[in-house]
Amino acid sequence: MGLVDKNLSLRNRNKMLIGVWEDEDALLSATQAVVDKGVHIHDVFTPYPVHGLDRIIGVKRSRLARIAFFCGLTGLSLMFTMIWYMYVKDWPVNVGNKPVRFSPSWIPVMFEGTILCTAFGMGIFFFLRNRMLHGIKNDLLDERQTDDRMIMTIETCEGMDEKGLIDLMKEKGAVETREFHQGVQTVI
């Protein structure tokens, strides 16, 4: 699996069915109904995090926590190495004839370095994985999907009962249904 989540791009895809909701509960029950029919939901776009949605559509648990841990370890080792090199190897300073080796006074700097690397390491991986870059063109399906509307997208494949799915969406409270193909949306 590549670093960037390819699912986040809507370009070069088969025809997509789109359902628009304005109510969170209706959306949740609709996604559950669609999934129960054995249909794979490509993604759901919401203006705020709707809890439970990721589990319903089968989004895997992110591994960013593990990445954060390893970034933290890297930061800790880097800071330890840096202090050891400067303080022990390159220019040992005799302070009251105390031994020149690890002491608790190294801890604050090591700790801060750990936090810094954890935050920024994880941040960078978060941006990469999420296909986020300054100025990148966004694949917006509806101008109000960052305001108050929730959009469900289903990528069609051969043999899919498209009409049945559209009807199900409408029955489950979709305020609008559309088709999206090669950058063009049609209300159906």
Next chain:
Amino acid sequence: MIHDSLIRERLVTGDKTAADVTRDISRPILNQPSSAWKIGFTLSLIFLGIFGVSLFWTVWTGIGVWNINKSVMWGWDITNFVFWVGIGHAGTLISAVLLLFRQKWRMSINRSAEAMTIFAVVCAAMFPVFHMGRVWVGYWALPLPNAFGSLWVNFNSPLLWDVFAISTYFSVSLLFWYIGMIPDIATIRDKVKTKTAKFWYNFFSMGWTGSTRSWARYELVSLILAGISTPLVLSVHTIVSADFATSVIPGWHTTIFPPYFVAGAIFSGFGMVATLLVVARKVMNYENYITIGHLEAMTKIIMVTGTLVGIAYLTEFFIAWYSVVEYEQYAFINRATGPYWWAYWSMMSCNLIAPQVFWFKWARTTPWFIFIMSIVVNVGMWFERFVIIVTSLHRDYLPSSWVMYSGSLTEVGLFLGTFGIFFTCFFLFAKFLPVINMSEVKTILRNRE
């Protein structure tokens, strides 16, 4: 199980819908600035000008223009440094600690509190940087090989720990603030009309579309950032307190400093949050989002942390007596009854006695009164740092080194000027970015549990 709460008071009043939230919060960004904003911004610029002049005079002439001397070698500058760093801490507390404790009332105030953190840390950093005197060699504080050999920075010094702590705190807070704001920047991106605005909001929204996959990662990253910011914020003020506590100066050399400083930081930070938000909710018509319930919750924290610092003041006195060290005892008696008694009792009355008024519900729920009390808290916490620094230093071991100290006009100008930096940044933030976290507030509209 998720259900509508029957007993909890609503966190957002006025039966708002998600669209209402977007409209209300983005109104100042999409419309022309109000006259209140213009007046406030102009005033801030005037103070920023005072800062510029004072700073120019300091750098041009040297820090001899400050009244600090060989006994009181830290004066208004480090007082202001600790004051501003402390104010910054409430932002992280609200966004990180309250997130870990699942306190949903933080959602309306976390954005502005985090902004406050960043601007306050900028103000704070000015003082130690310019106190170095030759600010153009300020980079010597970084772990770089010395120009004249390979002598490195001193890792035993809390002043160096501060360099790492403050810079890490600033960078991580900025990242936390920015990541938290991306979905809202995307909302604004889809609302603005002009080409320039569209370009910039698009640039900073990083292509956010609100995908469920992105939200899942976003929430995880927020949680981890909160988890690492919590020990970070504690470490930062602990290290600031170590600047004092690791020295052998009576009045500074105490083990109570780290928790006492952290409690004081939260106290003063909430004081400043209250100052800002009581005004902002009125001027920007956000009373449905920052409700009396929010103000009440903040005043409770102010009361608890004020009492904590009060107990710390009394404990210091007790330990000085109990230690049987006459220098310690003298330092504390001199604080309360010496020539700076007025500063000590201002601190005691503003920080320990005044917040006790919040035991009364009326005091906790009356905005104008909370505003006045928040100013009292800010004044008290400035005096706390002044008392710790100046009263401990002005009477050294040798009576020949006893001096009195008061800030010079330049020092006063620098302090007032930092309010210029702070409020200029805050007004720009209020004009160009959403002051309330829209995407989080939308999740609590239904008052669910």
